[in-house]
Amino acid sequence: MLKRPKINASVSPKGSLETLSQREVQQLRETGSGSVYRLFRQCALAILNTGSHSDNAKTILEAYPDFEVKIHQQDRGIRLELINAPADAFVDGEMIASTREMLFSALRDIVYTQSELENKRIDLDSSEGITDYVFHLLRNARTLRTGVEPKMVVCWGGHSISTEEYKYTKKVGHELGLRGLDICTGCGPGVMKGPMKGATISHAKQRNLKGRYLGLTEPGIIAAEAPNPIVNELVILPDIEKRLEAFVRVGHGIIIFPGGAGTAEEFLYLLGILTHPDNQDLPFPVILTGPKSASTYLQQLHDFIGATLGEAAQQRYSMIVNDPAEVARQMHIGIREVERFRRERNDAFHFNWLLKIDESFQHPFEPTHDAMASLNLTREQPLHHLAANLRRAFSGIVAGNVKENGIRLIEEHGPYEIRGEATIMRPLDRLLQAFVEQHRMKLPGGSAYEPCYRVID
Numbered sequence: 001m002l003k004r005p006k007i008n009a010s011v012s013p014k015g016s017l018e019t020l021s022q023r024e025v026q027q028l029r030e031t032g033s034g035s036v037y038r039l040f041r042q043c044a045l046a047i048l049n050t051g052s053h054s055d056n057a058k059t060i061l062e063a064y065p066d067f068e069v070k071i072h073q074q075d076r077g078i079r080l081e082l083i084n085a086p087a088d089a090f091v092d093g094e095m096i097a098s099t100r101e102m103l104f105s106a107l108r109d110i111v112y113t114q115s116e117l118e119n120k121r122i123d124l125d126s127s128e129g130i131t132d133y134v135f136h137l138l139r140n141a142r143t144l145r146t147g148v149e150p151k152m153v154v155c156w157g158g159h160s161i162s163t164e165e166y167k168y169t170k171k172v173g174h175e176l177g178l179r180g181l182d183i184c185t186g187c188g189p190g191v192m193k194g195p196m197k198g199a200t201i202s203h204a205k206q207r208n209l210k211g212r213y214l215g216l217t218e219p220g221i222i223a224a225e226a227p228n229p230i231v232n233e234l235v236i237l238p239d240i241e242k243r244l245e246a247f248v249r250v251g252h253g254i255i256i257f258p259g260g261a262g263t264a265e266e267f268l269y270l271l272g273i274l275t276h277p278d279n280q281d282l283p284f285p286v287i288l289t290g291p292k293s294a295s296t297y298l299q300q301l302h303d304f305i306g307a308t309l310g311e312a313a314q315q316r317y318s319m320i321v322n323d324p325a326e327v328a329r330q331m332h333i334g335i336r337e338v339e340r341f342r343r344e345r346n347d348a349f350h351f352n353w354l355l356k357i358d359e360s361f362q363h364p365f366e367p368t369h370d371a372m373a374s375l376n377l378t379r380e381q382p383l384h385h386l387a388a389n390l391r392r393a394f395s396g397i398v399a400g401n402v403k404e405n406g407i408r409l410i411e412e413h414g415p416y417e418i419r420g421e422a423t424i425m426r427p428l429d430r431l432l433q434a435f436v437e438q439h440r441m442k443l444p445g446g447s448a449y450e451p452c453y454r455v456i457d
Helices: 022-029 035-048 057-063 097-117 127-140 163-178 194-205 240-250 261-274 292-308 324-345 369-373 383-402 404-413 422-437
Strands: 006-011 068-074 077-086 152-156 182-185 213-217 233-236 253-256 286-290 318-321 416-419 453-456
Touching (some): 035 068, 035 077, 035 097, 097 127, 127 240, 152 163, 152 261, 163 292, 163 324, 240 261, 253 324, 261 286, 261 292, 286 292, 286 324, 369 416, 383 404, 422 453
Parallel strands (some): 152 253, 182 213
16 A cells, blocks of 8 residues: 555644533543544544545545544643644645644534434434434534525535536536625535635635635545535534535525436435425526536436436426536526525525425435345335435445445445336436446546446346
């Protein structure tokens, strides 16, 4: 294995984290079997690897087996002692400012999540309780800004995309920024970075010094996709379901760019929510877009939605090919409609309380081999339930591709088996095969992609 430069250092927060209690510090200082400590260590290592070209959590963890992070309580706050940390996170011995901010954001979120879970008032058995939990996590991270007009655009898409597709996302981000819109992504590379990079330039042109670049992630993802350095607000949600709910609660519109299994998971999650009868009249602009070279991909994804969820789902989004300015114009118009709708109903701008999210989209899905094989992928269920189960299938593929636990399960037991009706399985198999052929499953380079799944009808 290639030897990587390491460094020992001591860092303190810059007003981004209040003093921790002695109990909270003790939780994080646990070693060996301490799950909270292991979680923070994993997230910290990923953040310190910002800029890494790996999308394999297991590989990153194995590259720094002797990395340690120690938490010290001081009279004036806390201090982190880093041992054998990646040297790329430092310049002349000083940690890069954005890296330090994100490091303490991770500490903040992990400590608060743990303390909230131990609070008996948290109700994770009801839909309302889960939404309330997501609200508290975002409020603690100071993500929710009351009184600010709607302007947060969520951008979804792949981390493994072509250079042309990446440049296109920057152009769209630039057009969004010119119109005063902020960007929210999953905070990693590829599509998660491009729109933010484009918006930084247009925000500078418009002398917008308060541009927001919000990154929402979760521990299993951040370990494989380190945050990009443009992110100026990082929030780590406890699992993929809470992360997805955070996206649709804080976002005022969503743009879907080319991607792979993770993008399909997000798209199905969104369409499953928007096709729920209670959300029929709720405005929520959604645009599927990409450069001309991605037109085949966009059509394949559109066809898959039509073949599985039907025309009702297709009507909840528009498709725009190779026109960044038009994407931004339509998104801006759509967000103004969102603002009008919420004013009429006295709904908050900063958190979409009116959006109905069924419990099937909120409870964590653990992609074991049995769980994947048992998914109900038939048409004998409401449309939004089918979307939820298709979302879980893609979630399992993402886990098998890039998450440490998923990779280990595939190594031990072989590929997942995904079963269902032929009219659903065949379009699914065609789409997944297209992802493989277009190299959308993994970052370029390294060994050829080995599917972590088998589709059976």
